[in-house]
Amino acid sequence: MNYWLFKTEPNTYSIDDLKNEPNKITHWDGIRNYAARNFLRDEVKKGDLVLIYHSVVKPPQLVGVAKVVKEAYPDHTAFDANSHYFDPKSKKDNPTWVMVDIEYVRHLDNPVTLDQIRNTPTLENMVLLKNSRLSIQPVTSTEWSIITEMAKD
DNA sequence: GCCAACGTTGGC
DNA sequence: GCCAACGTTGGC
Numbered sequence: 732m733n734y735w736l737f738k739t740e741p742n743t744y745s746i747d748d749l750k751n752e753p754n755k756i757t758h759w760d761g762i763r764n765y766a767a768r769n770f771l772r773d774e775v776k777k778g779d780l781v782l783i784y785h786s787v788v789k790p791p792q793l794v795g796v797a798k799v800v801k802e803a804y805p806d807h808t809a810f811d812a813n814s815h816y817f818d819p820k821s822k823k824d825n826p827t828w829v830m831v832d833i834e835y836v837r838h839l840d841n842p843v844t845l846d847q848i849r850n851t852p853t854l855e856n857m858v859l860l861k862n863s864r865l866s867i868q869p870v871t872s873t874e875w876s877i878i879t880e881m882a883k884d
Numbered sequence: 885g886c887c888a889a890c891g892t893t894g895g896c
Numbered sequence: 897g898c899c900a901a902c903g904t905t906g907g908c
Contacts, residue, residue, distance in 0.1 A: 740906090764891075787906055845907080864890060864905055 733779045734870040735770070736859060737797070737833070741785045746795040746838060749783070755835040756800060760808045761816040762828060767867035772803045772829045775867070781833055782870060782878065784859070785842075792842040793878060801832035839882035853877055 737759060739745065749757055762768055781797040805826035808816040821827035848854050854877060858868040870878075 738906095766891095789908090791907070862890085863907080866905090 733774065733776060734872060734875045735775060735779060735781045735799075736784055736793070736868040736870050737781050738784045738786045738866045738868075740787045742787070745785065746783045746835070749795075749797065749833070749835045750838075752835070756832055758830050759833055760806050760830040762806070762830065762866060763816065763818065764866060766865055768828060770867045770869065771831055774869070775799055775802065775831050777802050780836070780875070782875070790844040790846060792844040793839060793848075793882070794842045795838045796836040796879075797833040798836050799831055800834045803829040803831055806830040839879075840884045841882050843878055843881050847881065848878075851877065851881070 741747075744757075749755065759771075762771060777799055779799040781799065782793050783795045783797055784793050785791060805823070806816070806821075806828040808814040808830075809818040809821035809826065809828045810823055811817055812819075816828075818827060845859070848857060849860060854860070854874060857870070857874055858865060862868075
């Protein structure tokens with residue numbers, strides 16, 4: 732099983748929005764970056780656990796845990812001319828973009844801020860610090876353990 | 885609101 | 897295939 736970090740802008744979609752979904756499940760659509768897409772398409776597997784990160788807020792921080800419940804399938808928002816995520820180059824018979832479904836698991840007892848991560852030497856190699864713009868990132872099992880421990884009351 | 889870092893586009 | 901121009905992300 733693998734661990735991941737998914738970024739979201741809570742003003743658009745937050746961990747609370749996920750928790751409040753009727754079945755606590757959402758489509759993680761709108762990914763329009765090839766590196767992120769490749770992770771989604773090739774490596775994100777059912778049962779994997781995901782840290783949810785809130786970006787573009789103060790402070791930017793990890794806020795909760797979700798679980799992958801459906802592996803990659805075509806992101807239909809790319810076909811919708813009315814969608815913010817419309818991409819005319821993505822064809823239905825050969826979709827460029829994919830999405831997965833994730834289910835809410837829990838909030839962290841205490842959020843772990845970007846600042847805390849940056850100040851934790853054992854987390855210095857996190858992709859979040861190396862390539863802060865990547866919206867789907869792998870997390871090592873060691874990093875996962877450290878972060879979930881930091882998040883405890 | 886600024887701007888650094890990064891990704892994409894398109895002319896050559 | 898290179899790289900300048902442009903657009904986006906996201907921390908500050």
